[in-house]
Amino acid sequence: MLRRLWKRLGQPVFTPSARWGAGILVGLGMCAGLIFWGMFSVTLDYTNTTEFCITCHEMHDNVYEEYKKTVHFQNQSGVRAGCADCHVAKSLGPKLLAKVKASKDVWGHLTGVIDTREKFEAYRLTMAERVWKHMESTDSRECRSCHSFTAMTVDQQKGDAQKMHPTAIKDGETCISCHKGIAHTLPDMSGGYKKLFEELQALAATETKADILYPIQEVAIYATGDLAATGGTILPATKLTVLERSGEGLRVRIDGWQQEGVRSAIYSHMGKRVIQAALRGDLIERIQASETVTDPDTDIVWHKVSVDGWVKKNALIDDLDRIWSYGSELYVATCNSCHKAPTADHNLANQWPGILDAMKRFVALDDKQFRFLRKYLQLHAGDIERQAH
Numbered sequence: 001m002l003r004r005l006w007k008r009l010g011q012p013v014f015t016p017s018a019r020w021g022a023g024i025l026v027g028l029g030m031c032a033g034l035i036f037w038g039m040f041s042v043t044l045d046y047t048n049t050t051e052f053c054i055t056c057h058e059m060h061d062n063v064y065e066e067y068k069k070t071v072h073f074q075n076q077s078g079v080r081a082g083c084a085d086c087h088v089a090k091s092l093g094p095k096l097l098a099k100v101k102a103s104k105d106v107w108g109h110l111t112g113v114i115d116t117r118e119k120f121e122a123y124r125l126t127m128a129e130r131v132w133k134h135m136e137s138t139d140s141r142e143c144r145s146c147h148s149f150t151a152m153t154v155d156q157q158k159g160d161a162q163k164m165h166p167t168a169i170k171d172g173e174t175c176i177s178c179h180k181g182i183a184h185t186l187p188d189m190s191g192g193y194k195k196l197f198e199e200l201q202a203l204a205a206t207e208t209k210a211d212i213l214y215p216i217q218e219v220a221i222y223a224t225g226d227l228a229a230t231g232g233t234i235l236p237a238t239k240l241t242v243l244e245r246s247g248e249g250l251r252v253r254i255d256g257w258q259q260e261g262v263r264s265a266i267y268s269h270m271g272k273r274v275i276q277a278a279l280r281g282d283l284i285e286r287i288q289a290s291e292t293v294t295d296p297d298t299d300i301v302w303h304k305v306s307v308d309g310w311v312k313k314n315a316l317i318d319d320l321d322r323i324w325s326y327g328s329e330l331y332v333a334t335c336n337s338c339h340k341a342p343t344a345d346h347n348l349a350n351q352w353p354g355i356l357d358a359m360k361r362f363v364a365l366d367d368k369q370f371r372f373l374r375k376y377l378q379l380h381a382g383d384i385e386r387q388a389h
Contacts, residue, residue, distance in 0.1 A: 003260065047099070049377060050086035056105075058114050086142050086183060087131070094141075105140045125187035132176055140175035147175065189333035190364070196326040203317050210318035213240045213252070216326075218368055219316070221309040223282040225249050229312045232279035236372045237270075237323050240316065243308060250316070253308045258287065260301035271295045272349040274378040283309050327376030334373065335364050344380035352377045 046052055054060040072081040089095045114120040154165050164178060180186060197312055200216040214237050220230040234240070234254065238373050244251035256266040256276045263284050268274040270293060279287070291304035317323070325342070335341035349357060356374050365373065376382065 001371055015216060036046060042094070044099070045128075048082075048088055050082040050084075053083040056109050058109060062114075062117070062120050064182050070183050072183050073174070080179050081146065081183075083145065087116055090140075090145055108295055111124045118310065121188075124185075124211070125189065125191060128180070128187045129182075132180060135176040136174055143151070143175040143179070171221075189336075191198060193326060193329040196329050197214060200317065200322060200326055201315075203319070203322065204315050208318050211242050211319055211363060213242060213250075213313075213316040214238065214320050214323055215240070215311075216315055216317060217372070219276065219311050221254075221283065222249075223309060224308050225251065227310060227312060229281075231262075231281050231283035234277045234311065235275055235375055237327075237375060238276045240311070245313075248312055248314070249310045250313045251310050253306055255306045256304075258303045258305045260303065263287070264358070266307065267383065268379065269349070270304075270380070271298065272384065273353065274349055274375065274384070277307075279307065283307060324376065324380075327372065327380075330365075330369065330373055331376060335359070343383040347377075348383045349378040349379055349381040352381060 050064075054064045067083075072086070074080075079293060088098050108114065112119075112122050124382050148164070149169050153164065154162055157165065167173075168178065191348070197216070204216055215234055217236050219234050221232050221234050222229065224232045225244075225246050238254060240250075240252040240254060242250055242252055254266055254273040254277050256268055257270045258266055264279055266276045266279065266287075286309070287305050287307045289305050293302050293304070294300070295302060331341060331344070344352075353374055356370070363370070
């Protein structure tokens, strides 16, 4: 009707209602968009607050109580880092992605995955490793929103930080490599390697007719088959050639190297302090030398030797790779909890003992586990030819 009226008035045909309607719709759309964005922004900001994060009792009763005892919660400057400061990115895209991924936490809450302290502790390592992996993949992005190498006055930092930060800058390390457990209790990292060792024990308990065996732990060596008086100790992963079987005992041969003047120790390689066995008494007298070599680097005389003795067969397996898998897990769990552990071949075989001795006070290993770790690292050092199976 408006169109016909407009034509009768002799005016050019156009549709003002359509134009005005479109303008109104655009205006309403903009208003609606602003309202939606405002509500979305307020909601996003609220879900980034610590108060929101601890509405679930899993967070309030566990990690929040730990967090309150750390410097991120209470410190001299009065600057507090909340949950989102460490776990949610500042830029919009990664922030939204973090919110999407967090939906699984809601599902976990509804299904009771960690609704008790016992469940939480059992799952703590899995959760921690997931967060560490994410932070490594982003180069500790959230940490760097507050902390920056370029803004640090390293010479005014405490002793350890003064030593470590220049190295971290030079090597391109990321924050989480060294700063695990600064806001929450570190998980028990021993579960993985303890489980692997239990599997080794189960494997060692089975009968094997293999001619080459390896101890999964330190074992005693005896001079005679009655397995009475011990004549020394064989270290884990030492290659043993089976010569005779009798009841619970095996007569085995150890091959290796002996330094001139050091008769009690047999090493795996000439010039490398990787101990295969420590002997005493009659077994020392039984050592047979087949070759004598002078190390050109040190002028030290070495003898290629072998010795036979008896061992109990309940701690031996024929799968060296399984032993090294345990060693690898032991190394990662022990050393990666404080810093990014270098690969074993990063150092030389004769360097590893000194490095480990300096770190011994920081690790929760007994003496036998510590010696196993040392041998694992030495036999995977950069200057060691891998032991043949």
